[in-house]
Amino acid sequence: MAELVSITIDGHGVDMAQGSTILEACRFLDIDTPTLCQLDNLTPVNVCRACVVELEGSRVLVPACSRQVEPGMQIQTDTPRVRHSRRLVLELLASSVDMTLTSGQVQGWMQRYQAAPTRFGKVATVAKPVKVDNELYVRDYSRCILCYKCVEACGADAQNTFAIGVAGRGFDAHISTEFEVGLPDSACVYCGNCIGVCPTGALMFKSEYDMRAAGTWDESRQAVTETVCPYCGVGCMLELRVQDNSIVRVTSPLDHSVTSGHLCVKGRFGFEFVQKRGPRG
Amino acid sequence: MLRGVRHGARLIAVDPRRTSSAEWADIWLGLDVGSDIALANAIARVIIHDGLPDTKFIERSTTGYKEFAKKVEKYTLERAEKETGIPRNAIREVALAYGQARTGMICWTLGITEHHNATDNVLALINLGLLTGKVGRYGCGLNPLRGQNNVQGGGDMGAIPAKLPGFQAIEDPAIHEKFASAWGGADFPLKKGWHLSEMFEGMERGELRSAYIVGENPARSEADQGRAVRLLSGLDHLVVQDIFLTHTAELAHVVLPAGAGWTESEGTVTNSERRVQRVRRALDPPLGARDDIEIICELAARLGVDFGRPTAEEVWDECRSLSPMHAGMKYSRLDELGGIQWPCPDESHPGTQFLHARLWKDPVEGPLAPFSAVDNEPPVDRLTDEFPIRLTTGRRLDSFNTGVQTNEYTSPLRKGAEALVISPEDGANLGIADGECVRVSSRRGSVDVNVSFDRSMRPGLAFMTLHFPDQVATNVLTIDATDPKSGTAEFKASAIRIDRIPASSSLGGESQARPGEGARL
Amino acid sequence: MAAVDSILGAPEPDDHRVVHGGRAARNQRHQLLPVLHAIQDRRGWVSRGALEYACRRLSIPPAEAYGVVSFYARFASEPHGEVAVHVCDDIVCGLAGVTVPDGARRVPCLGLCDHAPATLTERFGMVYEAVQTSHAAARYPGSRLLRRIDVVDPDSIDSYREHGGFAALKNAREMGPAAVIRAVTESGLLGRGGAAFPTGRKWQSVADQPVRPHYIVCNADESEPGTFKDRVLLEGDPFAVVEGMAIAAYATGSEKGFVYVRDEYPLARARMARAIAQARDKGFLDFDVEVRRGAGAYICGEETALFNSIEGKRGEPRNKPPFPVQAGLFGKPTLPNNVETLVNVLDILNGEFADSRLFCVSGQVLRPGVYEVAMGTPLRALIELAGGVPPGRMLQAVLLGGAAGSFLTPAQIDVPLSFDGVRAIGATLGSGAVMVFDDTADMRQVLLRIARFFRDESCGQCVPCRVGTRRQEEILDRMLGTNGDSRADVMLLSDIAQAMRDASICGLGQTAANAIASGLTQLRVLNG
């Protein structure tokens, strides 16, 4: 048994196993904490700073997602300072990036912190043309919040292919292949694990992208079914999102012991064959 | 595996080709195709000579050590160097690394099993695990990595000649009786059946006259494809049940269109780690296609037996009542636990993570683990001056077997068609250019294919896949020499010759690889 | 290829039977920057082919290596002429008047503010050459830290020894590590890199770590605009820096040391390399020291970014904790110290320490340069030492502490230069930069230049700084440009400033609004 560490969050005492993060403690106490760059199956990069909290004795706010609990920590998650930074993070991001396809949860945080991204006036964005360079998935970096998740999923946290990385610096930093080449010329193996973790819709199945462009994407007509990939003995769990008897997106549950959410190209994209066998009834 | 490497594990790769996995390895050994046993035995000898065996474990939990030790004694480093092509120092280094490691596992795929002596290959690796006590413990073990989602499950469910579901011996009268009475006194043979290669031999002898093939494409996936097609075509009656009109189905008298198991029907599959998991219906099958269970029950009805109309869950519950190792795996528990690893004898059992942990119990539970003294047997298809190059076949990440399923999606990884991958050195020796179309011949046939140079190949070695049988019938070249114990054919080792094609006689015309069907049958 | 092989040695021939690679190869990752420099030095740019070859040799994924190339301002990923001229257009040089010849590149402060306007010229090719704006000799009478500058021959260990060199190291070895650390602690020495952390305490923490090896890193990245004191020490008294490192390594039990010198200091780098070689030859070094070269990134002065840079990665600061003393370079306990901090240690062990520090006085004064004054000396006295503003001009403002510092008005220049003294008026000493502006200076341009500096130098990792520095520049630009009422914009800036200060990962973002905020309140730059 790991040793327990006692801390206080918003006046509530909580005992957490050593090595837990403040975020885990917040979740344990049902304190909703905005996170953009954190995912349970990835190493924390603590770059978005949406999750910051006030820690007694610390000059600056600390990221809940990566800071581990230490005995006696006194933490506040809803002070004016915390609310201010969270609001600014959301505003600054949304003033530079198209966040319209983020989850309802993110939209909820925007409302909760009263983020008003337009108040900066006319300012620079990261808008750039959508990259459609293969038949499996598209990259729309106008939506990219630079959360590093795709880089981690492509790299050491899952796929170990390292086809994409962060290039450039400052406001010009962006996700890129080597020398900005298209995916077919890169090391990409199309496992789609980056799509699986992207929180903004910057990375998207081509099937979904085309349907959205055609105006036929309709989540109300979609259902998700869990099954097992037909291709190899690893036995990855798949979540098939189906609209009108067609598979439109494939993911895997983050908490599944076999996949931790990650798949290979066959499981992710190799489903076409079942759909090309004529009309269904 | 790479996660392990990232956490500090050392990785040793043994593969004739320096694959991308080998690039991650701390040591890569590029052995000759089909010399695995020489390597394994020599490693064992080093371990023994350096006093690294786990003697306590050997004494308590295994049998046959003496005979094994005597056998490997003949596998000196000198001999292994000659038979594998790997310098002796490197063999010794790997032996010490494995022998001295506190934990370690051996994983393999078809490179071990697609040989005429597949079972011996596997036994030689098991010996290493037993010798150093690296089985049944955390961080240890012997893991065949399976190429299909339900290879394990198929075997578990009795799709092997001598077993009924749950690996229960069909020839054991008590077992036979148990099943027969559960099935309402059904009458079925008390004798084991044939495996695939024996069936083809049976066809050859005229003893096997009809076949019912479910979800396999032997007309394309069998080694020595010409022979397979000939024999299948000669059957009195061939029934094929598949989700596609495969090449095999085209030869059939009756085709039964089926729903895709993983997305058009309900059921379970079992992965390489013995985890039974649920598959579910997400799509309606195409018009006319039916669920496998329904087809089988209908068939039974036509044959005069009423199986009723069971659901997948009912079929599974019957299986659980007969197969003790599956007994505790109710659907609801499979859902809850995200799959369960067998054996799982009752509904309170969590499943079994380490199959062979019993070997560490004191006293050992169940039978002791046997060492097997095995000898190196080089590939059947000998290299000669006429056929000097070793062809090995395999798979690519984005494709699956004969490509029936994966060729339907547009993988950007698939650059051009099938290619014969060889070393630039061989290319230069043969006077051929990268991308040129050449004729590849084995003792069984020829195909035309474009070459692709790859620095990861060593001279004398060539590689092809079997994903595009309609463009390049790779299995025209392979040999059907078969392992008598497992029935697997030696896809991994054929002897070939590569010839330039004189401009006028190209089978296919332009430099597109295509002949396949035009090959000599 | 030859450039890469010059660092890594010739490749082994393809072996088709056995390859030892894996971790051993990946552990070469830290050679990436040296290899990229070798390529850049010879070709003037890093081509895809050259990068891919380097990646193959070092087992680095090309996309990651490209991320590194594109992070550092020095590496060009497009072809370039044989000569590159870098013209400083930063705060001080801006005052001196900048002319940018055709094809030259504008760069931030070159650390030559005492010689403004400053340039750096590089000639690429088999023989690489870099020339800084010529240096005028200067004397530093009565100075403790600068007493050997222009007195010893910086290329001769014998000359250094004749001037008392290596006596402190000898003393240290006689005292033993614990006593050395005690002496440093008792001296009260605070780090001179900007954060003013007690040096003895840091040494003790590293010495106490059971994990091995320990590293020491001399931070010679000096890139804070208006700062050039470390350059003077490195160029003029390199053996003293080496000796300081040797003592620190001895006291903290460090097996290996690095000196990370900013790319724009070619002379300092060369002298340090020679000094290390000579010291090693003469048996003064019983640990391994390597000179590493920055690549045009201010952020790499931040200690954890610096570690990443040595490790061959993008210079992105790490979140703390863990602190460097626990898990620093290569994840091991590491002692990062500034150049001036280390040189002070010699005097501590020789019993000659006094509480004084170096200030870099630049801008509109008669004699810009490095001055050593006792802690507590009034700022006014320091400015007078440097000759004061030119005749006929009036002092308008002082920027204390560099771009991350704050503006003082003429009314505030009697402040005593001590940590507490300046804190009382909400300022910091920072890196010891003192930039002086007379009444002719256009302070709006100065503020805009500072905003641009942070926008350019943000590593881009965290949102408050990446987007905040950009918005800060945009808003300041429109405020100062339109001359209109800008109450709302001032509010916006202050909102951004607070989030940057509170939520940024590192000191860059946390201080990026300081000078601008103080400028807007202290200086008369806004109409209305």
Ligand SMILES: Cc1cc2nc3c(=O)[nH]c(=O)nc-3n(C[C@H](O)[C@H](O)[C@H](O)COP(=O)(O)O)c2cc1C
């Ligand atoms: C953006 C930034 C830039 C820095 N640049 C330098 C630098 O150029 N030189 C330096 O010694 N310290 C610099 N520092 C401070 C270092 O992080 C670190 O505190 C210092 O090297 C510790 O040495 P000291 O204790 O001897 O001062 C910088 C810090 C920040 C946040």
Ligand code: SF4
């Ligand atoms: S593409 Fe998506 S996952 Fe990748 S950094 Fe951008 S927002 Fe994050």
Ligand code: SF4
């Ligand atoms: S997704 Fe890939 S690894 Fe997973 S089961 Fe399917 S084929 Fe195997």
Ligand code: SF4
């Ligand atoms: S504060 Fe700025 S420089 Fe520091 S880590 Fe964040 S983005 Fe990078």
Ligand code: FES
């Ligand atoms: S979620 Fe913590 S910094 Fe992004």
Ligand code: FES
């Ligand atoms: S050298 Fe130009 S401002 Fe420092």
